Amino acid sequence: MIYPTIYITGSGGDISSIEPLVTRLLPMEKAGQKPLVLLANIKKNYELKVQGQISKDAQYPMIEFGTVAKTDSGALFSAGLQKAVSYLVDHYQVPWINLVGYSSGGTGAVYYMIDTAEKSSFPPVNKYFSLEGEYNDVTNLVTGEGLTDVLENGPLIKTAMYNYIADNYTKISSKTQMMFLEGDFDTEKQTDSAIPWADSFSIYHLFKKNGNEIAITLYPTKYRHSKDPTNPVVAKYxxxxxxxxx
Structure with a gap:
């Protein structure tokens, strides 16, 4: 029986973006010495490539997930993740999983939770950690709009990426605990250097309304968005x- 945490890469598709974070976390007690890598190729009908294996004593293994090809599509990420989680379920007893979504991987994580919510073959998501996740297609605040407004009522500009979540978030279990972490790289522009705070926190109000235990954190950083997984402060969070x- 295992309780895995899946670390989902960003839009680049390969695991290089998320690997530094996992490397900082390993080895951990009962997590094993190195991660299992699952790559679902979105250009080849989600053909799954498995690298490594979960050691027998690893009760809480860390798993790196990538899409091989570049994408910021939540739908493609979700389909690939479903292939990866199905592999885990086929080979192990998996009562629940945790998800860590970095950048566009955050989009994929939330889409996955929506898309599998009513499929009994998929284990529930225990915890979700959003690392500078993208949920509104990199949309900034508009004139007269403040971050407080977004946190309370959502964004004024709503993209298709956001609307899919807004239309379906109630499918996600209110028992899933969530944390959304954003880097205060540029306070004046309210951005982590790539994703605006207003985007990364755009869905906070939805899950607050859904009854999820959810926390949001802005932390000061000199690391740009692309380097955030290498930040030791992130690993501590x-x-x-x-x-x-x-």
């Missing part, structure tokens, strides 16, 4: 939220 260790 992940460890504390997912594993209860500082």
């Amino acid at each position: 992940v460890k504390n939220f997912l594993y209860g260790t500082p």
Whole structure:
């Protein structure tokens, strides 16, 4: 029986963007010495490539997930993730999973939770950690709109990416605990250098309304968005939220 955490890469498709974070976290007690890598090729009908294996003593293994080809499509990420999780379920007993979604991988994680919510063959998501996730197609605040407005009522400009979540978020279990982490790289522009805070926090109000236990955090950083998974501060936030260790 395993309780895996899947670390979902960004739009680049390969695992290089998320791997530094996992490397900082390993080895951890009962997590194993190295991650299992699952690559679902979105250009080849989600053909799954498995690299490595979960050691027998790893009760809480870390798994890196990539889409091989570049994409920021939540739908493609979701389909690939379903292939990966199906593999885990076929080979192991999996009572629940955790998800960590980085950048566009955040879009994929939330789409996955929506798309599998009513499919009994998929295990429930215990915790979801959003690392500078994208949920509104990189949409900034508009004139007269403040971040507080977005947190309370959502964004004024709503893209198709956001609307899919807004139309379906109630399918996601209110028992899933969530944390949304955003880097304060540029306070004046309210951005982590790539994703506006207003985008990354755009769906906060939805899950607050859904009854989820959810926290949002802005933290000061000199790391640009693309380098955020290498930040030791990020690793501490992940460890504390997912594993209860500082």
